[in-house]
Structures are given as structure tokens and as C-alpha cells.
Amino acid sequence: MDTADLIRALAANARPVRRLRPPLLRAALWLMLAAAILGLLTVSHGLRPRLAERMSDPAFATSLIASALTGVLAAISAFMLSLPDRSRAWILLPAPALAVWLANIGYQCFAGWVSLPPGAVTVEAASSCVATLVLTSLPLSLVLLAMLRHAAALRPFSVVLAGSLAVSAVTSTALSLFHPLDATVIVLGWNLGTAVLFTGLAALFGRGPGRGSPR
Amino acid sequence: MTRKRPPQLRVIGHDAQGEAEGDGARTRELDWSILMARAQDGEGAAYLRLLEQITPYLRSRCARNLHDPRDVEDTVQDILLTLHAVRRTYDPSRPFAPWLLGIANRRAFDRLRRRMRDDAREAPLTEEHHSAVSESAAAERGVDAERLTRAIRDLPPAQQEAVRLLKLEERTLKEAATITGMSTASLKMATHRALRRLRDLLREGSGP
Numbered sequence A: 001m002d003t004a005d006l007i008r009a010l011a012a013n014a015r016p017v018r019r020l021r022p023p024l025l026r027a028a029l030w031l032m033l034a035a036a037i038l039g040l041l042t043v044s045h046g047l048r049p050r051l052a053e054r055m056s057d058p059a060f061a062t063s064l065i066a067s068a069l070t071g072v073l074a075a076i077s078a079f080m081l082s083l084p085d086r087s088r089a090w091i092l093l094p095a096p097a098l099a100v101w102l103a104n105i106g107y108q109c110f111a112g113w114v115s116l117p118p119g120a121v122t123v124e125a126a127s128s129c130v131a132t133l134v135l136t137s138l139p140l141s142l143v144l145l146a147m148l149r150h151a152a153a154l155r156p157f158s159v160v161l162a163g164s165l166a167v168s169a170v171t172s173t174a175l176s177l178f179h180p181l182d183a184t185v186i187v188l189g190w191n192l193g194t195a196v197l198f199t200g201l202a203a204l205f206g207r208g209p210g211r212g213s214p215r
Numbered sequence B: 001m002t003r004k005r006p007p008q009l010r011v012i013g014h015d016a017q018g019e020a021e022g023d024g025a026r027t028r029e030l031d032w033s034i035l036m037a038r039a040q041d042g043e044g045a046a047y048l049r050l051l052e053q054i055t056p057y058l059r060s061r062c063a064r065n066l067h068d069p070r071d072v073e074d075t076v077q078d079i080l081l082t083l084h085a086v087r088r089t090y091d092p093s094r095p096f097a098p099w100l101l102g103i104a105n106r107r108a109f110d111r112l113r114r115r116m117r118d119d120a121r122e123a124p125l126t127e128e129h130h131s132a133v134s135e136s137a138a139a140e141r142g143v144d145a146e147r148l149t150r151a152i153r154d155l156p157p158a159q160q161e162a163v164r165l166l167k168l169e170e171r172t173l174k175e176a177a178t179i180t181g182m183s184t185a186s187l188k189m190a191t192h193r194a195l196r197r198l199r200d201l202l203r204e205g206s207g208p
Helices: A002-013 A022-045 A051-055 A058-081 A088-092 A093-112 A123-147 A149-153 A154-179 A184-206 A206-213 B018-040 B044-065 B068-086 B096-119 B125-152 B157-168 B172-182 B184-206
Strands: none
Touching: A002 B044, A002 B068, A022 A058, A022 A123, A022 A154, A051 A058, A058 A093, A058 A123, A058 A154, A088 A154, A093 A154, A123 A149, A123 A154, A149 A154, A149 B068, A149 B096, B018 B044, B018 B096, B044 B068, B044 B096, B068 B096, B096 B157, B125 B157, B157 B172, B157 B184, B172 B184
């Protein structure tokens, strides 16, 4: 196809579009959704037993705050990266919080820290833990996917990375709040799955413009 | 976070020098920004003007990295299609050039990567390839001819004679009848049977 023809075809197809709101506002909207989901879970589920007591443990408190902060920063990073005129250095925004969070998980593993009260690991506890995982990360992933779908043609990998990090961090925060089970492995496994979903869809939509081009 | 300095828009074919040209680029960028905003509101005419104005600019930018003119044109089209797909991400309160270049660099990079991958996998076609291809084609034709000759030799003598006179030497029925002393009707019948037999023989030979 001739470039001049393409231009005419595109111009003929210029339907009005709604401009995206500023990225910070969109990140805030998504984070409000995350907060709302956590709120609903609190209402339906109740917080984990002895949360206040656990919060006085600096390691637990640091980990919780670091994962929540990672979620916030990674969400901002994903929305910034999804725009063509923003620097790709935004990918580094969640790095400090992530470092603290991971260092904390590592320290806990190293110290053989177990957050379970004796006898807490039952099938029931584990399955309700997975339920929290799915209830939190699935809607958040899907909404984020819908909000960032235009980025598939631009920077699919950075956006996927930041987006799935945001979902992982929020999910992990939720699990720390609701379950006495230290489910880091489940969270990581689940969110790897999320990342694969994102990448797959990104690859699917990301090839769009290339496929449409005439040889 | 640190932000990269927004890329400078230059007049095509020149390095922007002096105040006047710099002003020109700024004015033009402002124009583009306004046109894009109107395009987002669904104004086809503004969109057409914008796309027509940015195309030469994109073409000259792509030509810096890509050497094949077809690659340049394909990349320009890729950029235009991506721009169209993500046109709602443009914020008219921000400069237009960095937004456009963000898209353009992405597509140019994709094309460059594909080009490098293809170059690594492909070798240019030389004279030798050509002669190799035609030799093997000629060899195949030779094999076919030989199989046909052998198949004809397997036919009964009357049928062989009919095929040779009517099909290979392309004589008329009357001539063939005079030469062989057979009637035209039996010549026709022999030819028909010969051809059917040949078809069977050759099909057997080529296998299922």
C-alpha cells in the first residue's frame, strides 16, 4: 500500500477519541480500586488474627510497608511507561521499595522466621489464602490490562514488568494483612502466571501494527 | 526521576542553525500539537494535514538508520499506524515532537532488529545459485524423458508404433495408416490404449 493512500485511509477513519487522563491520576484510580478490594476483603473476611501484635515486629512492619509502597510506585511507573513521551527511566521508580521488600523476605528466610501460629497450616487456611490471592490479583490485573492496553504497541515489556510488579506487591500486602500464612512462594508463583498472561496478551496486541503493514 | 532532554525538532535536510530556524521548528511543532488535538476531536481534515506534514519528517529520520528505501517506507507506515492506534495517549498540553519520536523510535528499532535478524539468516543469491537451480531442473527434465521412453518401450509393438507415429512424430491418421497398413479405427484404438497404459505405468513409477 502506498503511504499517501494509507494517510488518506487513516484520516478518513479519524473518529473522535477520548484523551487519556494524566498518568498520575490514572495510577491513583487503579490504586483506589486496589484499596477498595482490600477494604471489601476486610469486611467479608476480617483481618488476620493478632495483626496489631505482629505490626509491632519491625521485620513484619517493614515488609508490609515496603510491599505496599512497591505496589504504589510500580503502578505509577507502569502508567508513566505506557506513554510514548515519558522516559524509560521510570522503570526504576519502584526499585528502592522493591529492594527493601525483597531484602526483608530474604532476611526472614535466612532467619528461619515463621509467621504461623502452631497448627495453622491447614488445607482450609491454604485454600482461603489462594482465594484471597485470586480475588485480589485477578481483578487488578484485568483492570490494569484494560487501562494499559495501548502500551502494547509501545513498550510492552517494561509496562508488563512494572504492571505485574504492582499487582504482585498489592496482592502480597493483602495476604500479609489477611493470612497468618507466609505465602511468598504462592504469591510469586501466581504472579509469574500473571506476568505470562500480560506478556502473552501484549505480544498478541503488540504485533498489531507490524502485522497490518504491507510488505 | 530524571527526564531525558526532549529531542530537538530539526528542519529536514539541515542542521537547525540560528534563531530563525529554531523559531520555525517551534512554530511548526505548535502547529502539529494543535492539529493533533483537533484530530483527537475527530477532525479528519486536520488529521490529514498533520499526517501529510509529519511523513517527510519521519521519512528523513528513518533514512538515517535504515538503508533500504523499502524498509524506510514500511517503517514510516508502521509509525503512522501506531500513531493512529495510540492517538488518545497524546496530551495536547505537552510538546508533540517527543511524543511522535517516542513512537517513531520504537518502530524504527523494531524494523532495525528485524532487518538484522533477517540479514543474519539470509545469504544473497549469487550466479552460482542460479546455475545450480537451472542444472537441477534440466536434470529433472532429463529423468522424466528417460522414464517416458522406457515406458513406451514396454508397450505392445502395435501400440508403440501408433504412439511413435501419431504423438511423437505428429503425423496424421491417414499417413500413419499408410505406413503401418492398419485401419484408422484400429490406430485410434491402439493410441487410446497406449496412452492409458502409459499413464498407469508412469503413475506406478512415481509411487503413491
